[in-house]
Amino acid sequence: MGTMISVESVAKTYDSGLVALNDVSLQIEEGEILALLGPNGAGKTTLISIICGITNLSAGRVTVGGHDVVHDYRAARRMIGLVPQEIALEPFERVWNTVRLSRGLFGLPSDDAYLQDVLQKLSLWDKRGAQVLELSGGMKRRVLIAKALSHAPRVLFLDEPTAGVDVELRKDMWEIVRELKAQGVTIILTTHYIEEAEAIADRVGVINRGEILLVEETQALMRRMGxxxxxxxxxxxxxxxxxxxxxxxxxxxxxxxxxxxxxxxxxxxxxxxxxxxxxxxxxxxxxxxxxxxxxxxxxxxxxxxxxxxx
Ligand SMILES: Nc1ncnc2c1ncn2[C@@H]1O[C@H](COP(=O)(O)OP(=O)(O)OP(=O)(O)O)[C@@H](O)[C@H]1O
Ligand SMILES: [Mg+2]
The missing domain is CATH 3.30.70.100 (Alpha-Beta Plaits)
Structure with missing residues (x-):
């Protein structure tokens, strides 16, 4: 186990002039679950987008698995699965095609047995022939996860995976996250449900107004400040x-x-x-x-x- 993600002195100023991140540094270990907590607009999605190479950073440096996300974008991105905060899916596409295409985008050969396993774990196998528009909101969230896992990433970002999800599905998601961790996947999730962080995160990072206030082991934090x-x-x-x-x-x-x-x-x-x-x-x-x-x-x-x- 070593450092999987390294964020060094990252800053982000959007074109509007808004400073979304200010001197953020963070090391994430391989195989850990880190929960990023912070109020609306704190900069969580911005930080994730920068690590995933989707948003340009204004200053600093980020590596994933040793690959610089700017200079070695493709290698870094291949290691990452991203479950975005917003549901962005092709409504007329069928579930099965959606995940197959996603894998293809990473230039990987098809592996239907692997994708079947992913869909089964997410209880989506029965829905594989359905069009996305026929799915409920919670099912769409699962499809987003299936897409993110389609290329067997070593790092998974879940940006508010359980927003608007019922208690049952939330618990299912926690189970999925724990299983992925058991397989050595590094997981970063954002959430507004503190009990979610309490339940599954090894460490908690608190971000507010673009700055990291603390990063600490969940249990230690609760003992220290409890x-x-x-x-x-x-x-x-x-x-x-x-x-x-x-x-x-x-x-x-x-x-x-x-x-x-x-x-x-x-x-x-x-x-x-x-x-x-x-x-x-x-x-x-x-x-x-x-x-x-x-x-x-x-x-x-x-x-x-x-x-x-x-
Ligand atoms: N594309 C953009 N252009 C300009 N400003 C942006 C853009 N995206 C985000 N921001 C601003 O950056 C700040 C951080 O936004 P961000 O989406 O990272 O917050 P967040 O912590 O993910 O919040 P939430 O919990 O609501 O998802 C906010 O003030 C937001 O308005
Ligand atoms: Mg966000």
């Missing part, structure tokens, strides 16, 4: 945090019968909770109930890309 909250319900209301409890990170809840304790989990330990609970009763407060809540990747993400207060 705040927990414990809501302590009391028998009687309080109007202030008792002084004896001042050393804890406590806040009054919306309800005067509630205290909220925020803490960071460390390797599953709940720092100081036993002490806090006994100090609460020592301060004369009577507990009614406690509940804990863990921040999700979603909370972390929202915090990261939150607009700075004006």
């Amino acid at each position: 705040q927990k909250e414990m809501v302590i319900e009391l028998q009687a209301p309080v109007d202030a945090i008792p002084e004896a409890l001042g050393k804890y990170n406590l806040a009054l809840g919306d309800d005067p019968c509630r205290l909220v304790y925020s803490y960071v989990t460390q390797a599953g330990r709940r720092p100081g909770i036993t002490a806090l609970l006994s100090d609460i009763s020592a301060a004369g407060l009577v507990l009614r109930d406690v509940q804990t809540r863990q921040s999700s990747l979603e909370d972390i993400f929202v915090d990261l890309v939150r607009e700075p207060a004006a």
Whole structure:
């Protein structure tokens, strides 16, 4: 395993003058699943298009499998399958022809057994004779994936593969992605569903306003930034945090019968909770109930890309 994709100091300014990417650097390892998260307009599709050699970069350098995407475009592009964000398919073409033609475009000899396998895995084999216009939206998404896989790429980009897709199909897609990973395919996906990143990505990259804010292992990120909250319900209301409890990170809840304790989990330990609970009763407060809540990747993400207060 080594670096499969290397993005070095890439910038992109569109002809309109809009700066879509600014000094983006990113290394993607062979066989990993990286999820790119970012709000609308962050630059995700632009970055993917640059790596795929579809959009020109304004500065910097990108290689895929060691091939420079500008100077060695064909070799780099051959390694890549791209599932675009927009559904762009020939409506009157039949599914089978669509994927065969796609493979042909890469100058590869036909391999119907391979394509049959791809269509079967995507539950499209029964639809092989259908015209694209006869398919549902979710099926069209699968055809896009089949097309992208038609030349057995080593790298697969999925630009919002599950937008507008039902829960069932979303889970199917995750399964397909995991299988591809097991075959050593490197996968980069963008998504607005944070739980999708949480479920399948080895690493998460957060991009906002054309800049990479962080790239980190999904689990490590959740451990590092994962705040927990414990809501302590009391028998009687309080109007202030008792002084004896001042050393804890406590806040009054919306309800005067509630205290909220925020803490960071460390390797599953709940720092100081036993002490806090006994100090609460020592301060004369009577507990009614406690509940804990863990921040999700979603909370972390929202915090990261939150607009700075004006
Ligand atoms: N062809 C283009 N010409 C000019 N500006 C563009 C072009 N394509 C994208 N942009 C602009 O570049 C910025 C980044 O767009 P991009 O499509 O990369 O965002 P994104 O992160 O993929 O967003 P989304 O989540 O909505 O798909 C946006 O401000 C967009 O308006
Ligand atoms: Mg996009």
